[in-house]
Amino acid sequence: MLAAPLAYVWGRTGADQALAASESAPSAAARRIxxxxxxxxxxxxxxxxxxxxxxxxGRTPLMCFHPTALSGDFYRDYMLAMSVDRRVMxxxxxxxxxxxxxxxxxxxSELAGAAADTLVALGYGADGEGAVDVIGYHTGTFIAxxxxxxxxxxxxxxxxPGIPYRVGEERKALYEQYARPSELQEDxxxxxxxxxxxxxxxxxxxxxxxxxxxxxxxxxxxPYAWWAYHSVFSYPAEERLPLVRQPVLVPNTxxxxxxxxxxxxxxxxxxRVVEMPDLSHGAFDVGADRLANVSREFLDQ
Numbered sequence: 088m089l090a091a092p093l094a095y096v097w098g099r100t101g102a103d104q105a106l107a108a109s110e111s112a113p114s115a116a117a118r119r120i121x122x123x124x125x126x127x128x129x130x131x132x133x134x135x136x137x138x139x140x141x142x143x144x145g146r147t148p149l150m151c152f153h154p155t156a157l158s159g160d161f162y163r164d165y166m167l168a169m170s171v172d173r174r175v176m177x178x179x180x181x182x183x184x185x186x187x188x189x190x191x192x193x194x195x196s197e198l199a200g201a202a203a204d205t206l207v208a209l210g211y212g213a214d215g216e217g218a219v220d221v222i223g224y225h226t227g228t229f230i231a232x233x234x235x236x237x238x239x240x241x242x243x244x245x246x247x248p249g250i251p252y253r254v255g256e257e258r259k260a261l262y263e264q265y266a267r268p269s270e271l272q273e274d275x276x277x278x279x280x281x282x283x284x285x286x287x288x289x290x291x292x293x294x295x296x297x298x299x300x301x302x303x304x305x306x307x308x309x310p311y312a313w314w315a316y317h318s319v320f321s322y323p324a325e326e327r328l329p330l331v332r333q334p335v336l337v338p339n340t341x342x343x344x345x346x347x348x349x350x351x352x353x354x355x356x357x358x359r360v361v362e363m364p365d366l367s368h369g370a371f372d373v374g375a376d377r378l379a380n381v382s383r384e385f386l387d388q
Contacts (some may be wrong), residue, residue: 120166125208128197130187132205133179135159137170146173147243147386148219150206152227153177154249155319156312157304158184161224165371168379176219178205180230182311184304192266192317199233206241213240220386222246224371225344226315229322236330245331246382248338248363248370252351254325262320268313281305290369297372328354335359336385338378340366359385 153161159177166175182188223231228247235242286298366374
């Protein structure tokens with residue numbers, strides 16, 4: 088399972104207002120995260136950007152790829168922790184957050200292509216400011232890995248916690264389970280399942296307000312919520328991960344993908360696995376500082 092149990096058809100109308108209503112006034116730290124749109128192959132891409140507090144540090148910028156069915160806001164606390172000494176960005180995958188959707192569900196290669204478009208538009212790559220570091224979580228791990236394979240000029244190092252590595256009949260079964268829409272119900276039962284996942288069953292250290300913000304973030308993906316599951320569960324990770332040549336860190340949080348992450352790590356050429364048994368679900372909300380610490384140690388090499 089990835090970041091949410093089901094996908095739901097939900098109209099976009101009013102989603103932005105609902106999101107604003109779900110959050111209390113942002114802290115001064117959170118206001119450091121600015122927003123920008125760039126053009127990509129599927130339309131506009133929305134990017135969250137936290138500039139480095141110490142602009143003289145000279146660290147490689149970091150791009151974050153979020154899980155399904157959220158947005159770059161998933162990384163809010165992690166971005167604030169990491170941006171002490173580097174620029175940190177988080178794009179909304181096309182169809183999620185405030186990024187325009189593609190015309191239909193896409194293979195992982197196209198999501199990675201959209202990530203490449205975004206980085207080039209932001210000035211990175213061989214003809215720009217060079218490569219960035221990348222982190223992905225769940226769906227985002229495959230976007231990051233595929234980007235590293237097809238555009239090595241854009242990726243220096245990778246951090247990949249929570250790798251949804253499945254093969255064979257197990258992957259096929261998960262595709263059939265998740266890569267499909269669920270019709271919106273008049274009684275709101277679909278939305279209540281999302282509420283239970285993000286709010287009722289949240290980690291005890293995740294605030295009610297933060298859980299509610301993830302709930303609204305999920306809903307605003309509307310009829311596209313399930314599309315990235317098509318990308319994940321049709322991705323031949325067993326063939327593509329061995330093609331990653333850059334150094335990779337796998338911070339292995341002990342959620343429902345800890346064994347899959349260990350198996351995936353065996354396929355990578357240059358990998359370091361750091362076990363983090365004290366973190367499970369809600370890791371980027373309750374353990375942002377710890378994840379930032381292990382990321383920084385690896386990325387500063």
